[in-house]
Amino acid sequence: xxxxxxxxxxxxxxxxxLAIVAPAHAAPPSPQARFRQAGELARSGDYPKAIALxxxxxxxxxxxxxxxxxxxxxxxxxxxxxxxxxxLLRAREIDPSDRAVQREIERLREGANLDRAEISPExxxxxxxxxxxxxxxxxxxxxLLVSVGAHAALKWQRSATRLASVxxxxxxxxxxxxxxxVAGSIGRPTGTVVRRGAPLLDAASPTAETSGTLREGEVVxxxxxxxxxxxxxxxxxxRGWALASDVRSLVTAPRRAS
Amino acid sequence: MAxxxxxxxxxxxxxxxxxxxxxxxxxxxxxxxxxxxxxGSHLPNQAPMPALTNLQxxxxxxxxTQMSFVNGHMSQSRSWTYALExxxxxxxxxxxxxxxxxxxxxxxxxxPIEVVAGSVKPQPAPQRSNDIFDEDPFSRLxxxxxxxxxxxxxxxxxxxxxxxxxxxxxxxxxxxxxxVSGLQLAQAPQFQGFWAEDLNSPERPTGEAIxxxxxxYRRFPVMMKLLFPTRAGRLTIPAATLxxxxxxxxFFDVGGVVQRSTKPVTVEVRPIPEEPGFSGxxxxxxxxxxxxxxxxxxxxAATLRFKVEGSGNLKWVDRAPEVNVQGAKVYPPxxxxxxxxxxxxxSGSRTWEFVIVPQTSGTIEIPSLAFSYFDPSKERVVRSExxxxxxxxxxxxxxxxxxxxxxxxxxxxxxxxxxLRADLELGSRSFxxxxxxxxxxxxxxxxxxxLLWGSGRLGQLRLGGPRGAAAPRSTRSALRDLERIGRDxxxxxxxxxxIEKTIHxxxxxxxxxxDERARAVRDLLDEVHSVRYAPQLGDYSEKLRELAxxxxxxVRRWA
Numbered sequence: 001x002x003x004x005x006x007x008x009x010x011x012x013x014x015x016x017x018l019a020i021v022a023p024a025h026a027a028p029p030s031p032q033a034r035f036r037q038a039g040e041l042a043r044s045g046d047y048p049k050a051i052a053l054x055x056x057x058x059x060x061x062x063x064x065x066x067x068x069x070x071x072x073x074x075x076x077x078x079x080x081x082x083x084x085x086x087x088l089l090r091a092r093e094i095d096p097s098d099r100a101v102q103r104e105i106e107r108l109r110e111g112a113n114l115d116r117a118e119i120s121p122e123x124x125x126x127x128x129x130x131x132x133x134x135x136x137x138x139x140x141x142x143x144l145l146v147s148v149g150a151h152a153a154l155k156w157q158r159s160a161t162r163l164a165s166v167x168x169x170x171x172x173x174x175x176x177x178x179x180x181x182v183a184g185s186i187g188r189p190t191g192t193v194v195r196r197g198a199p200l201l202d203a204a205s206p207t208a209e210t211s212g213t214l215r216e217g218e219v220v221x222x223x224x225x226x227x228x229x230x231x232x233x234x235x236x237x238x239r240g241w242a243l244a245s246d247v248r249s250l251v252t253a254p255r256r257a258s
Numbered sequence: 259m260a261x262x263x264x265x266x267x268x269x270x271x272x273x274x275x276x277x278x279x280x281x282x283x284x285x286x287x288x289x290x291x292x293x294x295x296x297x298g299s300h301l302p303n304q305a306p307m308p309a310l311t312n313l314q315x316x317x318x319x320x321x322x323t324q325m326s327f328v329n330g331h332m333s334q335s336r337s338w339t340y341a342l343e344x345x346x347x348x349x350x351x352x353x354x355x356x357x358x359x360x361x362x363x364x365x366x367x368x369x370p371i372e373v374v375a376g377s378v379k380p381q382p383a384p385q386r387s388n389d390i391f392d393e394d395p396f397s398r399l400x401x402x403x404x405x406x407x408x409x410x411x412x413x414x415x416x417x418x419x420x421x422x423x424x425x426x427x428x429x430x431x432x433x434x435x436x437x438v439s440g441l442q443l444a445q446a447p448q449f450q451g452f453w454a455e456d457l458n459s460p461e462r463p464t465g466e467a468i469x470x471x472x473x474x475y476r477r478f479p480v481m482m483k484l485l486f487p488t489r490a491g492r493l494t495i496p497a498a499t500l501x502x503x504x505x506x507x508x509f510f511d512v513g514g515v516v517q518r519s520t521k522p523v524t525v526e527v528r529p530i531p532e533e534p535g536f537s538g539x540x541x542x543x544x545x546x547x548x549x550x551x552x553x554x555x556x557x558x559a560a561t562l563r564f565k566v567e568g569s570g571n572l573k574w575v576d577r578a579p580e581v582n583v584q585g586a587k588v589y590p591p592x593x594x595x596x597x598x599x600x601x602x603x604x605s606g607s608r609t610w611e612f613v614i615v616p617q618t619s620g621t622i623e624i625p626s627l628a629f630s631y632f633d634p635s636k637e638r639v640v641r642s643e644x645x646x647x648x649x650x651x652x653x654x655x656x657x658x659x660x661x662x663x664x665x666x667x668x669x670x671x672x673x674x675x676x677x678l679r680a681d682l683e684l685g686s687r688s689f690x691x692x693x694x695x696x697x698x699x700x701x702x703x704x705x706x707x708x709l710l711w712g713s714g715r716l717g718q719l720r721l722g723g724p725r726g727a728a729a730p731r732s733t734r735s736a737l738r739d740l741e742r743i744g745r746d747x748x749x750x751x752x753x754x755x756x757i758e759k760t761i762h763x764x765x766x767x768x769x770x771x772x773d774e775r776a777r778a779v780r781d782l783l784d785e786v787h788s789v790r791y792a793p794q795l796g797d798y799s800e801k802l803r804e805l806a807x808x809x810x811x812x813v814r815r816w817a
Contacts, residue, residue, distance in 0.1 A: 035682040042676055057682075066679040073676045103590075110593045113573065128693070137691040144703035151710045171707060178700040185693020 031062040039070060047078040058254050065095035072104065081112055082216035086192035086248045089119065089219065093250055096133035112217040118235045119219045121190060125250075128184025137181040143174030188221040191230065191247040198246035200238060204229035211240050220247060273298035277308065277355045277366035279342075285377035289316070290342040292352055297335040300360050305338045309353030312373060317341030344373040377408070378471055408473075409434035411480075411500050413447075413520035416601075421528050421634050422487050423540030423571045425603035427457075430481040430498065430520065433470060440503030441480055444517055447498035451489055451527075453574075455599045457482040484599055486571050490529035494522050530632045533639040537577070539631035541570015541603065547627050547644035549614075555652050556619045562612040562647070564591075566629050569605035573597055578610045579629065585622050586649070589613040616651040623648050733817045736760045740813065743806035750798040754790030757809050758783060764817045775816045782812050 029037070038053035054071040057063075068091035075084035085108045091101045109119055120126060131137055150167035157163065196216040201208035204226040214220065214234055224231035229241045248254070274297040279290050290313065294305045301323070307315075318340035344350055350371040357364050409432065416427035432441065465476035480500070487493055499519045530540065543566050550561045564579055566572065578591045589612060597606035616622055624647040633640045691699070739760045743753045761783060768776040785808070789801055 031684065032682050036680070039678045039680070042678060062682065062684060064683045066681060066683045070676075070678045073678055077676060107590050107592070111577070113595075131693075137693075137696050140696055141691060141699045144699055148703050148706045148710075151707055155710060167707075171703065174703065175700055178696045181691070181696045182693045182700075185696075 031057055031060070035062075035067065035070075038074075042070065042074040042077070045077075047074045050074045051078070051083075055254055061253070063090075063094055063253055065091040065098045065101060067091075068094065069098075069101060069104075072108075076108070080194070081108060082192060082194040082196065083248075084108055085112065085119070085217040086194050086250070089192055089250050093129065093132075096129040108217070112215075114215070114217055115235075118215070119192075119217070121219055121221055121233075121235065122187045124184055124187025125190060127180060128187060131181035131184045136177045140174050140177035140181065143170045143177060147171035147174055188223070189249060189251045190219050191222050191232065191249045193218045193220065193242075193246060194248050195246045198242055200232075200234065200240035200242055201229070202240060204231070204241045208241065212238055214242060214246070219250065222247070222249065273300075273359045273362065273364050275355060275357045275359075275364040275366045277352065277369060279352060279369050279371060282370070283372045283374065283378065284344060286344050286347055286373055286375055287377040288344070290344070290371060292340045292342050293337055294340075294355055294357075294366070295335055295337045296357055296359070296364075298359050299334075301334060301336045302357060302359070305336075305357060306355065307340075308355045308368075310342065310351070311353070312345050312348060312350035313342045313352065313371070314345060315340050316343045344371075347373050347375050349373070378473065409436060409438070409475075409502065409516070409518065411498075411502075411518045411520050413495065413498060413523050415495075415523050415525060418523075418525045419528070420487065420525065421540060421632065422490050422530050423538070423574065423632065424486070424634050425541075425571070426452075426485045426487070426525065427601050428483045428485055428495065428523070429479050430483075430500070432478045432480050432500075432502070433468070433475040434478070434502075435473075435475055437505050438478075438502055439505040440501075440515075442501050443481075444499040444501040447483075447520075448496055449483070449485055451487060451491075451493040452485040452495070453488055453571075455484040455486075455573075455604065457484055457599060457601060482601065484601070484603065486574075487525070487527040490527045492524055493527055494524045497522050531639065533630065536630045536632065536639050537575050539566070539570055539572060539575045539629070540634060541568055541572070541631065542633060542635075543568030543570060543572070543629060543631050543642060545627065545629040545642040545644050547624070547647055549624070549647055549649060552648065553650045553652065554616070556616060559613050559615045560649055562588075562614050562624055563609055564612070564627055564644070565607055565609040566642075567607040569603050570631065571604060572606065572608050573604055575608065578612075579627050581612050581614075581624070581627065583614060583622060583624050583649075585616060585618040585620075587615045587617060589615070614649070616649060619651045621648055621650050733764065733813060736764045736813055736817070737810060740806050740810045743802055750792075750802055751790055753802045754786045754805070757786050757805060758790070761786070761809060761812070764813055778812055778816060782809055 034053060034057055038050045038057070041047075041053065042050035051071060051074050054067055054074070057067055058071075068087040072084040072087035072091070075081075075087060085105065088101055088105045088108065091098060092105065095101070105119070109116070147167050147170035150163045150170065154161075154163040154167065193214040193216055198214040198216070199210040200212040200214055202211045203209075212234075214232070218235060220232040220234055222230050222232055223239070225244070226241075228244050230244050230247050231239065231241050232247055233239045274295075276293075276295040276297075278293045278295070280293075281288070281290060284290055292308075294308075296302060296305065305319075319338040321336065321338055323336045324334065342352075350373050352369040352371065354368045355366040412431045412433065414429050414431060416429075420426055432438065465478045468475055468477045485495070497519045499517055501515050501517050503515050530536070546565045546567070548563050548565075550563070551558070552560075554560055562581065564581075566575070573595075578593070581588045581591075591610040591612045594609045594611065595606070597604050597608070614624070626643050626646050628641050628643045630639055630641045632638070739756060742748075743756060748756070761779060765775075765779050768779055785805060789798060789805060792798075
């Protein structure tokens with residue numbers, strides 16, 4: 001009897017301990033919960049906090065077209081057209097088949113008086129998107145695997161001569177499919193100007209002279225990166241340095257703010 | 259010259275002394291021509307040099323003599339011409355001239371001259387005289403001394419006081435007294451604080467005569483910019499430098515390029531009063547709203563066109579008006595612009611097209627839409643409103659909702675709640691292979707194929723066909739070999755060996771195969787072996803020909 005009572009006391013103490021400690025060690029909210037929280041913030045009009053939350057999610061690797069879509073809506077409501085256009089272009093990079101994103105990009109582009117060429121300066125980027133959209137990378141790898149497999153099977157099953165045809169056809173198709181993603185990967189990285197009147201500098205230095213200004217929303221090829229500066233070329237052909245915070249990369253996820 | 263004569267002195271009826279200068283007001287960088295003329299019956303060989311104050315002689319004298327006979331009476335005159343240069347800004351003077359003519363002395367009084375900074379003297383027009391004595395040699399001298407042609411550039415604003423967003427026409431003029439062979443910007447002008455629009459300059463600008471500080475030039479507009487201030491305050495347009503090509507003026511001249519800079523231009527930009535709903539447009543505008551289909555069926559869509567027309571900085575206005583229609587879905591607009599830039603500003607129209615899908619039947623009213631702009635002439639924000647536009651929707655019971663195919667990802671109403679997506683959709687995220695990985699995979703596949711090929715299997719097999727066998731080239735080669743048998747007088751061992759080798763080359767190993775093809779090949783090989791290892795008891799040439807024909811038949815049928 002005494003033993004039972006003692007065990008009950010221990011169990012109660014353990015339960016009380018867990019009740020106190022468990023909330024402190026609760027699992028952090030899931031990315032989905034944080035995404036919804038950011039949406040609530042945006043709906044309530046707190047766009048800066050919503051954008052900060054979206055940025056944190058993206059920097060943590062939870063990138064998706066929906067994340068950037070919502071980010072673009074919050075940025076538009078905040079009046080940051082360049083940032084909104086960047087977010088949509090990034091969404092298109094992640095999911096090139098999202099038609100709503102395409103339409104919204106067109107709407108923002110026209111609103112910002114930008115030509116189509118000014119948001120697509122790198123033709124190979126479109127090739128890369130096509131490869132991603134139709135998963136040509138995966139198709140190519142699978143075809144090449146089938147080709148090698150058929151050839152190997154032929155080695156052991158000499159009478160199954162149809163495998164030779166399979167091997168040849170899949171090899172040719174696989175190589176053709178592989179050309180598209182490989183060509184797309186050769187293109188220069190690009191970035192979007194997210195600040196109105198972003199200066200174009202003659203050097204990557206805080207004391208550099210301003211040699212011009214970049215158009216908000218314009219997509220520019222990134223030629224070089226040096227510290228907090230990127231060397232870019234605008235649509236008029238002028239080359240210079242810009243702050244990396246003014247020109248956001250379209251090919252890499254945003255970095256976690258330090 | 260006579261018009262600028264300083265004074266004429268007369269001592270006797272026929273004896274005259276004149277002292278003349280070509281300008282009473284000259285610049286420090288100009289030259290003055292002093293001409294001393296003596297008329298009479300006795301002309302001296304030399305004229306005394308008058309006293310000069312703040313002037314120095316830089317050329318001359320050039321002497322010219324004229325004689326004329328009128329009614330049998332001869333008159334003559336002699337002139338001494340000097341080139342003088344001022345030494346400092348201020349007063350200068352050519353002293354009195356006294357000439358002894360025979361027994362009398364004749365004088366001309368002093369001539370005062372005002373010297374100012376720079377150069378103010380007009381370039382003398384080229385003389386086209388037939389009289390060689392009439393030509394003034396120092397006019398040429400003066401021109402040759404002038405190293406750089408007389409020209410300058412000016413940036414002229416259409417106004418110096420304006421509001422933010424109001425257009426300012428900035429014209430760059432070239433003032434010149436000489437021909438120009440080329441013109442380009444040596445230093446592009448910077449327009450900090452302005453939004454600049456280029457205007458097309460005339461390809462062949464027509465000049466106009468204009469006088470600046472008493473000097474006549476021809477003025478050409480060379481560049482025009484339409485500037486819109488983006489902020490209030492005193493804004494300065496810095497100097498622009500132009501490189502101007504000068505063609506050769508004479509045989510000894512080589513021409514050249516000179517640079518001229520404009521002076522900075524300062525304008526005063528007044529702010530626009532803050533007012534809620536102000537669109538940012540500055541100018542004169544008129545708003546209009548219309549629908550393409552005022553009557554439609556439930557489920558159909560109408561297009562609302564909101565058009566703003568006028569002149570001003572309409573290019574700045576990109577935000578669509580908020581359109582909320584009770585009982586209808588409004589989709590984000592498409593923007594169409596028809597704008598033209600001219601020296602008067604930007605004029606034209608911008609149209610926002612909204613797709614409206616009614617959700618109920620009956621009459622739906624698109625409310626009045628407003629466009630607020632700042633009118634500089636009235637100096638206040640003006641609101642242009644469109645009348646409400648009715649939409650009559652037929653079909654279904656009044657008030658019945660229409661099925662609207664709107665996906666969760668479609669943009670929702672502008673001005674309403676944000677069209678946010680509810681799901682992060684990480685599952686749909688793709689992890690594509692990088693281009694490098696695909697290239698490596700392709701390379702690896704080729705290498706593996708090469709290794710397998712090296713084992714000699716794939717290359718021996720023909721593309722397609724139910725039996726799959728050697729490539730056509732191998733078959734042709736085998737048939738050629740078989741046709742040689744019986745012709746070249748080879749021994750039966752050699753002929754049988756060639757047949758066996760050819761058959762093995764075409765069909766390979768047939769181990770484990772029991773079909774008709776394998777049997778036919780095996781029978782052929784048995785026959786070949788029996789001939790090959792049979793004792794040499796007679797002539798086998800006929801047998802070998804039969805064997806070769808059989809082998810050809812087997813190859814043609816089964817290979």
